[in-house]
Amino acid sequence: MQRAPVLRTLRRSLSSLQSRLPADARAGANWDVSVTSKLVDGLLRDGYYVVHDAFPVEYLRQLRDEMELLRTSGQLYPNSTHILLNDAANAGQAKTLLLEKHDILETELALDAVRDQTSVPFLRDFFEQQVVFDPLRRALPEWLGLAGHMCKVQHNAGRGCFPMHFDSYGDDGKCVTAVLYLNEEWEESDGGEIVLYPFPKSRVVVQPRFGELVLFSSQQMLHRVMPANKQRYALTTWIYHAPGPTATAESDSFYYKTMTSEQDAFRAMVTKILQSPFRRHLVKLAYAKEWARSLRESHLQTEAFEHYMTTHEQELQVIEAATTRMLGNFRTKDSNLPKTKEELMSG
Known part of the structure; x- marks a missing residue:
C-alpha cells in the first residue's frame, strides 16, 4: 500500500539529481575516450570486445535507478515471441502461440511511453543522445x-x-x-554470465559486473546468458547498418574478414566455411546438446515451447544432411578431407 508514495519520492529524488549533475554526466562523460583503435581492432579481429568502467559510477547508478523505477511501476513487459502453429484439430489452420521466457522483463527506450516520461531523464538521454552509438559510428570503418x-x-x-x-x-x-x-556487488557465485562463442575459438565468459560493457558482432557472435541467482540489469544498444548490398556483404563476414590461413586443403576448406553464412548453421551442430539445454533452461514449458523444440530438432537434421553433402562436394577434390561432421569437428 506504500508503493505510490515511494515512487513519488524516488521521482523527486531523480529530478533533483538531474538538476545538480552537469550535462556531461548525463551524457555518459568518458565513454568517448574509451572508443580507441584497440577497441575497434579487437572487435573486428575477434568479434567481441569488453570495456571496463567506461562510464562514471554515479551515471551508472542513475541509469540503474531509473530502470528499477520502470520495473516497479509496471512498465517492463515479459520477453516473448509469437510463433505460428498448424492446428491439426482445426483443419490445419494456423494459430498463434506465445513463446515466453521466464523471469525476463524489458522495454525499448524508443517507445513513446518511455521517452515522454520526465522521471527517467538519464535513460531518455542515453537513447536520444546516442551515447553508445555515436562514438562507435565515428570510429568503426565506413564499410x-x-x-x-x-x-x-x-x-x-x-x-x-x-x-x-x-x-x-x-x-x-x-x-x-x-x-x-548495471549490477553492483556482483560475485562469481551469482551467475548471470554472458557466454560468447567465437567459433571455432574457445568460449569467452564475462561476469555482468557493474560498468562492464560487452560489444560483439550481432550477426556472427553466438552467445547466451546463464541463469542468475539474483536480479540482474542490462542496458543493450543494437547498432544497425543501412540497407545496401555492400554493407550487408561486408557485415556478414565481419571479424572473419581479416582471418588468414595456411593453404593446405583442410585449412582452405575450413576458412571457406567460416567466411560463409553456413558457419552459423554449423555452429548449431557443434553445440547441439548445449543449445538444447539452454533453450529448456530459458523458456516456460508450454505448448508453444514444445512446438519450437520440435522445429529446432528438425532444423538440426536438415543442417546435418546439408553438412554431409557439403563435405562430399569438398571430397570430390580431395578424398583426404573429412567425410562426416564428427571428423570435421575433431579436425
Whole structure:
C-alpha cells in the first residue's frame, strides 16, 4: 500500500539529481575516450570486445535507478515471441502461440511511453543522445555502413536467462551489439554470465559486473546468458547498418574478414566455411546438446515451447544432411578431407 508514495519520492529524488549533475554526466562523460583503435581492432579481429568502467559510477547508478523505477511501476513487459502453429484439430489452420521466457522483463527506450516520461531523464538521454552509438559510428570503418540504433532495458529475476542465439541473421540490419551491465556487488557465485562463442575459438565468459560493457558482432557472435541467482540489469544498444548490398556483404563476414590461413586443403576448406553464412548453421551442430539445454533452461514449458523444440530438432537434421553433402562436394577434390561432421569437428 506504500508503493505510490515511494515512487513519488524516488521521482523527486531523480529530478533533483538531474538538476545538480552537469550535462556531461548525463551524457555518459568518458565513454568517448574509451572508443580507441584497440577497441575497434579487437572487435573486428575477434568479434567481441569488453570495456571496463567506461562510464562514471554515479551515471551508472542513475541509469540503474531509473530502470528499477520502470520495473516497479509496471512498465517492463515479459520477453516473448509469437510463433505460428498448424492446428491439426482445426483443419490445419494456423494459430498463434506465445513463446515466453521466464523471469525476463524489458522495454525499448524508443517507445513513446518511455521517452515522454520526465522521471527517467538519464535513460531518455542515453537513447536520444546516442551515447553508445555515436562514438562507435565515428570510429568503426565506413564499410559497415552504421546508420541507426535501438536501446532496450532488461531485468532478469532469479534464474532468468537466455538461450544460445545470434542477435541477427542479417535480415533486420543489426550489426553490433553493446550490452552495459548495471549490477553492483556482483560475485562469481551469482551467475548471470554472458557466454560468447567465437567459433571455432574457445568460449569467452564475462561476469555482468557493474560498468562492464560487452560489444560483439550481432550477426556472427553466438552467445547466451546463464541463469542468475539474483536480479540482474542490462542496458543493450543494437547498432544497425543501412540497407545496401555492400554493407550487408561486408557485415556478414565481419571479424572473419581479416582471418588468414595456411593453404593446405583442410585449412582452405575450413576458412571457406567460416567466411560463409553456413558457419552459423554449423555452429548449431557443434553445440547441439548445449543449445538444447539452454533453450529448456530459458523458456516456460508450454505448448508453444514444445512446438519450437520440435522445429529446432528438425532444423538440426536438415543442417546435418546439408553438412554431409557439403563435405562430399569438398571430397570430390580431395578424398583426404573429412567425410562426416564428427571428423570435421575433431579436425
